[in-house]
Amino acid sequence: MSTLEYEEYSSEWTRPTVFYNRWVKRLVYLAVAVFIAWNVWAARISAERLQYGIGQVDFLFGAMWPPDFGISVSGGELVTGRRFSRIVEKMLETLAMSIVATVVGVLVSLPVAVMAAENLAPRPVYYVARAIITVTRSIHELIVGIVFVIGFGFGAFAGVLALVSATPGFFAKLLAEDLEDIDQSRLDAIRATGAGPLGVILYGVVPQVLPRMIGLTIYRWDINLRASTILGIVGAGGIGATLNTAFNTYEYDFGAAVLLVIIAVVVVGEVVSSWARGRVQ
Amino acid sequence: MTAADDTAPGEWERFDTKRRLLRFGLVLVVLGATVASWRALDVRYVYIETAPENIADLFGRMYPPDAAYAGEIVDPMIQTINIAVIGTVLALLLAAPVAYISARNTTPNRATHALGTVIVAGSRSIHSLIWGLVFVIVFGTGVLAGILAVAFRSIGFIAKLLSEEIEEIDAAATEAIRATGGSELDVLIYGILPQIKPALAGISVYRWDINVREATITGFVGAGGIGVELQNSIGAFRWDAVLTILIAILIVVVASESISAYVRRKVR
Amino acid sequence: MLSVTDLEKVYEGGERALRGVSFEIAANDIVAIIGPSGAGKSTLIECINRLTEPTSGTVQLDGTELTALSSRELRRARREIGMVFQEYALVERLTAMENVLSGRLGYVSSWRAFRRKFPSEDIQRAYATLDRVGLAGHEDDRVDELSGGQRQRVGIARAVLQQPKIILADEPTSSLDPETSRAVLELLTEIAAEEKIPVTINIHEVPLARAHADRIIGLSDGRIVFDGLPDDLDERAMDTIYRNGSTEETGGDDRQPRHFEAQID
Incomplete structure (x- = not known):
């Protein structure tokens, strides 16, 4: 049917690879496969453990259902019990922690952000700020929380400190990137009026990054709210403690209720945060 | 900032005042929430006063790290x-x-x-x-x-x-x-x-x-x-x-x- | 032979894109479908291989009624219908060779396709076709590195590699500049003639249609209003197609047709 003379053409073709050559590609794939296989081997997960657990799932769901929010109906009236007030009280604490930690954390992070902007800070200061960012990003806020809880016996205050300490790694890092992108000519214009460094930052820098700053603050609050719900697991305040206790004392129906409330609050927080950020930008 | 762009010159003033009021209100709400939260947490001021000292003390106990560990x-x-x-x-x-x-x-x-x-x-x-x-x-x-x-x-x-x-x-x-x-x-x-x-x-x-x-x-x-x-x-x-x-x-x-x-x- | 009978298409919104279209295409014919935007040209092409499901009517290719096939049978039938698209419709992150070879996907197992292990004859044909469309040496280039004209050549090569019974081309030159358009269309019609594949081209530029087609079908508002040789496409016919006008209106007005002639340059 075809008149194209094709027999004289090569009958082999292999896909070009993004690696240097096919052997490098195979080596990389092999290395990744071996690495994953080694991980699986090193984790030593036994089949019995898996089997045992799958049997437990049924039990756990049974024990969690129905969740007990501490609300009951008696004589046509809603009666709230001890469990209900516990959830409300601890959830308010969680919310308060997230708000205080956001405000303090942002205040602490602002100077770090300026110091971490290549175009605004002198070299040595820049490196110090980058080190602060790297360390606060790498050490999980829960680790900071547990250190404060056991080191000083703080409750919710330890949680707030933990969240504050984790803020520069997020807030200062992202804000510094925006600071590096600002329009230099406007800064020069303000410098030309004889303004000092603080004046330059207040009148030249802040107006350019203010919407972004507000957006990041709201975003950080969302993250802090999520984190506040679990800090209690290590004793650093908030509803996490209630969840932990419920599970440890086999009150699974109460635990399920707390869990559902946490999910609801986190989802609402995310919706509020993304709505507010949309309004700012 | 953008208010000037999308409203007629005559309405500009009023709109800006409204905006300003809204902003002021928002700032108030945030401040109020912060103060309320702060009070709800019931943080003892002694903690804050002694916190830097305590943290320094803790780092003192941590240093030097236990290399053998x-x-x-x-x-x-x-x-x-x-x-x-x-x-x-x-x-x-x-x-x-x-x-x-x-x-x-x-x-x-x-x-x-x-x-x-x-x-x-x-x-x-x-x-x-x-x-x-x-x-x-x-x-x-x-x-x-x-x-x-x-x-x-x-x-x-x-x-x-x-x-x-x-x-x-x-x-x-x-x-x-x-x-x-x-x-x-x-x-x-x-x-x-x-x-x-x-x-x-x-x-x-x-x-x-x-x-x-x-x-x-x-x-x-x-x-x-x-x-x-x-x-x-x-x-x-x-x-x-x-x-x-x-x-x-x-x-x-x-x-x-x-x-x-x-x-x-x-x-x- | 392709035969389309009483094809109708009503979109969900109620828009009637095709209102009883019937025509036949004999072996080796190069047929251009022309008409204003919204006349139903693309719908017609897509209804032939049922990328768009026609509302009623039949499409037969060499005696097989495409409109009656189950989805599995339709897949088999589609292997024998090559298609060239207006925005090339290539997988941009794959190489030219992989895109050309995708014309054989209906014939190899998915596992072989995944490992790019195509039969050696397919590969030889792919090399030969790439050479024929002027892309020898470009087989390892990723498509997103190629120019528009080169991409459409890859698109043509993919359709040819299917060794189809017919090639459907949906506005194959609409994303190209005039010079490239001409070259690409020339290539498509030449290859079709060499390989003895009939081609149905849905095209906007009337001069290109006149220059390359053996036969022209004029579509207006979902109906065939002209079907004849390029030489028969006179001003009256153009008027019927493009202005939905009746013959008497053409009389003193010679401005409009000239507008179309201007597109030749």
Whole structure:
């Protein structure tokens, strides 16, 4: 049917690879496969453990259902019990922690952000700020929380400190990137009026990054709210403690209720945060 | 700022006043919430006064780090990496079909799309530590609970980003594959997969990097990794050992972050 | 032979894109379908291989009624219908060779397709076709590195590699500049003639249609209003197609047709 003379053409073709050559590609794939296989081997997960657990799932769901929010109906009236007030009280604490930690954390992070902007800070200061960012990003806020809880016996205050300490790694890092992108000519214009460094930052820098700053603050609050719900697991305040206790004392129906409330609050927080950020930008 | 652009000159003044009032009100609300929150927390001012001193004192007790202890944390650290790697791989396997049904252009019908959305939201709004709590009850303490905790937390993250990537693919190219007589599987592997491959690689290593950090804390609920060791050392007030662990975590996290950044730069 | 009978398409919104279209295409014919935007040209092409499902009517290709096939049978039938698209519709991140070979996807297993292990004859043909469309040496180039004209050549090569019974081309030159358009259309019609594949081209530029087609079908508002040789496409016919006008209106007005002549340059 075809008149194209094709027999004289090569009958082999292999896909070009993004690696240097096919052997490098195979080596990389092999290395990744071996690495994953080694991980699986090193984790030593036994089949019995898996089997045992799958049997437990049924039990756990049974024990969690129905969740007990501490609300009951008696004589046509809603009666709230001890469990209900516990959830409300601890959830308010969680919310308060997230708000205080956001405000303090942002205040602490602002100077770090300026110091971490290549175009605004002198070299040595820049490196110090980058080190602060790297360390606060790498050490999980829960680790900071547990250190404060056991080191000083703080409750919710330890949680707030933990969240504050984790803020520069997020807030200062992202804000510094925006600071590096600002329009230099406007800064020069303000410098030309004889303004000092603080004046330059207040009148030249802040107006350019203010919407972004507000957006990041709201975003950080969302993250802090999520984190506040679990800090209690290590004793650093908030509803996490209630969840932990419920599970440890086999009150699974109460635990399920707390869990559902946490999910609801986190989802609402995310919706509020993304709505507010949309309004700012 | 933009008010001047989209209102008539005559209305400008009034609109700006309204805006200003709104802003002022918002600032007041935020301030009020902050003050109320602060009072609700009932923080004792003694704490704040003595906090810098206390923290300095704590660092004093931590320094110098216990170098001899470094050998003992190799195994827990390996566990942490195990949790992150297997957790991410497992999450990828579980997230791929979720992404497929979450993306508007590949989901079979409305019910599957809704199911995908629910799985994504559920997975994302439960922190890995809470997943850890649950899985420790089910599987007992150890690495397995940690792996599942990290995996279940990651499913939503990976599926969400991946489905967004699938929604952005060139529909004409997949249509063309259908037009040559290719099956839906051919469309997937020849039309969709090549288009999302770089994103898939990027998202995987990015999540793995996040999971290394997550796996340092799963131990606090008994779900394996360096967190177990850390909690024990803190509980025993072995502060010099704590610092050793913190330095080790810093090294591992920074190293995995560099690897992740390198791979993401390469796969563009 | 392709025969289309009473094809109708009503979109979900109620828009009637095709209102009883019937025509036949004999072997080796190069047929251009012309008409204003919204006349139903693309719908017609897509209804032939059922990328768009026709509301009623039949499409037969060499005696097989495409409109009656199950989805599995339709896949088999589609292997024998090559298609060239307006925005190329190539997988941009794959190489030219992979895109050309995708014309054989209906014949190899998905597993082989995944590993890019195509039969050696397919590969030889792919090389030969790439050479024929002027892309020898470009087989390892990723499609997103190619120019528009080169991409459409890859698109043509993919359709040719299917060794189809017919090629459907949906506005194959709409994303190209005039010079490239001419070259690409020339290539498509030449190859079709060499390979003895009939081609149905849905095209906007009337001069290109006149220059390359053996036969022209004029579509207006979902109906065939002209079907004849390029030489028969006079001003009156153009008016009927493009202005939906009746013959008497053409009388003194010679401005409008000139507008179309201007597109030749």
